[in-house]
Amino acid sequence: MNMEEIYEEKQQEISYTEDNIRTLDWKEHIRRRPGMYIGKLGDGSHSDDGIYVLLKEAMDNSIDEYMMGYGKTIEVTVVDGKVSVRDHGRGIPLGKVVDVSSKMNTGGKYDSKAFKKSVGLNGVGIKAVNALSSYFKVCSFRDGEMKCAEFEQGNIVVDCPISKTNEDNGTLTEFIPDKSIFKDYQYLKEHIEPLLKNYVFLNSGLTIVFNGKKFHSRNGLVDLLNENMTTDPLYPIIHLKGEDIEVVITHSNQYGEEYYSFVNGQHTTQGGTHLTAFREALGRTIKEYYNKNFDYADIRSGMVGAISIKVEEPVFESQTKTKLGSKDMGPDGPSVSKFIGDFVKKELDNFLHINHETSEIMLQKIQDSEKERKAIAGVTKLARERAKKANLHNRKLRDCRVHLNDTKGKDLEESSIFITEGDSASGSITKSRDVNTQAVFSLRGKPLNSYGLTKKIVYENEEFNLLQAALNIEDGIEGLRYNKVIVATDADVDGMHIRLLLITFFLQFFPDLIKKGHVYILQTPLFRVRNKKKTIYCYNEEERLNAVNELGPNPEITRFKGLGEISPDEFQHFIGKDIRLEQVSLRKNDLVKELLEFYMGKNTMERQNFIIDNLVIEEDIA
Incomplete structure (x- = not known):
């Protein structure tokens, strides 16, 4: 076949005609x-x-009411x-129950008179829930009448006529996520409760009852900070409220800054x-109040705060509404920057003039931060120069192409960095990684125990x-630069120690990295069980036994002693679409100082006795 014939055959293969054009309903x-509407899928093991x-989409309509x-x-x-959400609002107008559940760009939020500052403005949210559920039901109760409709995968299967009811006004939404889309999913209480708590913190007076447990807040964002802070505030939380804005701030002895931000009740995690x-x-208001030439970094060091604003017709940078893009408070309102700047300038300045005890403690904290920064200024300068040179050819870092802090592009949230120990492990991951979204940083042995040390x-x-x-x-x-910071070490004693040392480093100096859910542990298989037809990788003893039963008599069983033993070809399975990650998280009752003191401090005997009492001996596999 000559080149001309090959070209013609190729043209036939990639023909582009009217038959190629499709319109999806x-x-x-x-x-x-689904990613365009709800972000990632997942199985429920992570809060996002x-x-x-x-x-959340089902809840937002009730919150707007x-x-x-x-x-x-x-x-x-x-x-x-199965999820059920019942509110006691006005109820959906009965003649529109089916439309708002199944017609795109249909909703009451377009009418700013009915919903001035709501979360859902594009008429998509509840429709996405409907389409992605194997069972979806909506009932509206309004002035003694009710209307219900049921759907499967977005297709209406029951359309009940309007009938009489004794139910209070409001809306009931029920759904079961479609298992063909959400594989082996499970709702976890530890991810649902923080979501519901945020709703009550942002809406003082609202009560949410979750499986019989009541959540209610009297003090708004003050309760939110108290719920989330793992170190004690240096002074009572400053709480400032105005029309369409509520803010709280305090300082703690932790390094770095930590903020929680919300728009119209939506947690803007980014x-x-x-x-x-x-x-x-x-930074500007505090600097002007003290009339000293403080560095903004010193003012905000150790600061913990939260802000909630209400914006007309907010513009978010994605359907999942995790980052606000609006520059103005509304069509006729001031800019977001001016509105917040004017409010903070007036209210915080007034507060500090009146509450001298708080302003003195704040001043002391800023001066302490300044003193520490200046004490290590020389070291910092040298270190920055060294890091700058290393970045030009950083042997420790094999970077990827996509980064979380890129201003544009797709898959930004997929950007990850694996922190590995030793050349063999980092070599295997480097050869099998996705170079677009996965970077590798190689440690040289065990890092330093940073507990109790200063940022120097x-x-x-x-x-x-x-x-x-x-x-x-x-x-x-x-x-x-990376949405996921993944600690990838061996599952032996040395690997566990390295994990602890890295987590200690993050908790000491960059606690927000863990609190905002960016740090993960890579789970890798302990066993490979195979016969001539099939290979199964097992992450625990139970999976190993199941694999042995499945493959029949005398399968070959290999126990992986370390990451370096896993070939790059095999590693592809463990860091690709089936990657298993365990998120490192902190709860209110996880007191950082006490945790680090116990695990990383000098209480050798106490820790030794704890290890002996909790030691689990695992039989070696022949």
Whole structure:
């Protein structure tokens, strides 16, 4: 076959005709491209998995009703994967129950008179829940009448006529996420409760009842900070409220800054224009109040705060609404920056003039931060120069192409960095990784135990300094280059120790990295069980026994002693689409100082007795 014939055959293969053009209906589009509507899918093991987005979308409509002054209680029930949300608002207009559940770009939020400052503005949310559920039911109760409809995968299967009812006004939404999309999913209480708590913190007076447990807040964002702070505040939390804005701030003895931001009740985990304006306004106002030439980094060092604003017609940078893009408060309102700046300038300045005890403690904290910064200024300068040179050809870092702090592009949230120990492990991961989204940072042996040390050590220790530079977190996690910081060490005693040392480093100097859910542990298989037809990788003893039963008599069993023993070809299975990650998390009752003191301090005998009492001996596999 000559070149001309090959070209003609190729043209036939890739013909582009009217038959290639398809128009997907609304539910088919959502089911084919769920990521566009709810972010990632997941199985429920992480708080940002899709099943929690479905719950949030169902909740947002009820919250919007409360914000408009209707319905003080919302009941949420989650049993065996089935979710039920019942509010006591006005109820959906009965003639539109089916439309708002199954017609794209249909909703009451377009009418700013009915919903001035709501979360859901594009008429997509509840439709996405419908399309991605194997069972979806919506009932509206309104002035003694009710209307219900049931769907399967977005297709209506029951359309009940309007009938009489004794039920209170409001809306009931029930759904079961589709198992063909959400594989082996499970709703976890530890991810649902923080989501519901945030709703009550942001809506003082609202009561949410979750599986019989009541959540209620009297003090708004003050309760939110008290719930989330793992170190004691240096002074009572400053609480400032105005029309369409509520802020709280305090300082603690932790390094770095920590903020929680919300727009119209939506937790903007990635911040946005409002958080940027808030940080700038705090630094500027405090600097002007003391009339001293403080460095903004010293003012904000150890600061913990939260901001909640209400914006007309907010613009978010994605359907999942995790980052605010709006520059203005509304069509006729001031800019977000001016609105927040003017409020903080007036209210915080007044507060500090009146509350001298708080302003004196704040001043002392800023001066202590300044003193420490100046004491290590020389070391910091040398370390930065060293990191800059290393970044030009950093042997420890094999970078990827996509980064979380890129201004544009797709898959930014997929960007990851594996922190490995030793050349063999980092070599295997480097050869099998996705070069677009996965970077590798190689440790040289065990890192230093940083417990009880000052931030000077971050700059003096070459490994810590290069890691800090690779993550781009010296000035806070706003510039973080990787969404997932994955500790990838062997599952033996040395590997566990390295994990503890790295987590200690993050907790000491960059606690927000863990609190915001960016740090993970890579789970790798302990066993490979195979016969001539099939290979099964097992992550625990139970999986090994199941694999042996499945493969029949005398399968070959290999126990992996370390990551270096796993070939690059095999490693592809463990860091690809089936990657198993365990998120490192902190709860309110995890007191950081006490935890680190026990595990990493000098209480050798106490820790030794704990290890002996809790030691588990695992039989070696022949």
